Amino acid sequence: xxxxxxxxxxxxxxxxxxxxxxxxxxxxxxxxxxxxxxxxxxxxxxxxxxxxxxxxxxxxxxxxxxxxxxxxxxxxxxxxxxxxxxxxxxxxxxxxxxxxxxxxxxxxxxxxxxxxxxxxxxxxxxxxxxxxxxxxxxxxxxxxxxxxxxxxxxxxxxxxxxxxxxxxxxxxxxxxxxxxxxxxxxxxxxxxxxxxxxxxx
Numbered sequence: 001x002x003x004x005x006x007x008x009x010x011x012x013x014x015x016x017x018x019x020x021x022x023x024x025x026x027x028x029x030x031x032x033x034x035x036x037x038x039x040x041x042x043x044x045x046x047x048x049x050x051x052x053x054x055x056x057x058x059x060x061x062x063x064x065x066x067x068x069x070x071x072x073x074x075x076x077x078x079x080x081x082x083x084x085x086x087x088x089x090x091x092x093x094x095x096x097x098x099x100x101x102x103x104x105x106x107x108x109x110x111x112x113x114x115x116x117x118x119x120x121x122x123x124x125x126x127x128x129x130x131x132x133x134x135x136x137x138x139x140x141x142x143x144x145x146x147x148x149x150x151x152x153x154x155x156x157x158x159x160x161x162x163x164x165x166x167x168x169x170x171x172x173x174x175x176x177x178x179x180x181x182x183x184x185x186x187x188x189x190x191x192x193x194x195x196x197x198x199x200x201x
Contacts, residue, residue, distance in 0.1 A: 005027045005115060006051045008053045011054070014104075027115070035057055042074065043074070050077045052081060055080055077118040080102065082102070082104065083104050136199055159174055
């Protein structure tokens with residue numbers, strides 16, 4: 001999938017120049033004159049991309065757009081651009097999850113580095129989401145009894161305790177535990193614990 005940078009800036013000349021620079025650097029670019037325009041065609045956040053967002057715009061400001069995107073469940077990373085340094089705005093934007101905050105004029109190297117960091121972060125997030133989906137699908141294939149054993153084993157209980165709690169033998173629990181680890185593609189107790197932690201089951 002192509003990497004897309006969504007440029008939101010009401011300064012036509014700047015937006016066009018940035019778009020040209022990014023395309024030359026190998027990115028696909030979607031340009032928006034306003035925050036409203038981006039909201040009306042909400043970008044897909046399931047492929048690696050980011051938003052390059054101007055802070056002060058006439059309709060909806062950059063931070064307001066950031067809040068609205070969060071409310072809509074968008075996980076696209078945001079790199080803010082501002083015409084002047086505004087420390088309170090910068091702090092609030094970063095607290096709300098912005099990846100970076102750049103002040104115009106910005107050098108090509110700094111801009112591209114910030115975008116690349118945002119894209120790399122988004123790729124890692126997508127990979128983690130995909131991993132969790134795959135792991136959850138494996139857990140869903142466990143039988144009810146295997147699911148019970150998975151929960152108890154990953155909760156730190158030993159075979160003897162699990163056997164007592166489920167009213168069966170240690171030998172049976174060992175067999176269930178082996179099948180659970182095979183079905184979940186885990187090679188160790190530590191991997192089982194890590195999977196449970198990621199899934200929050």
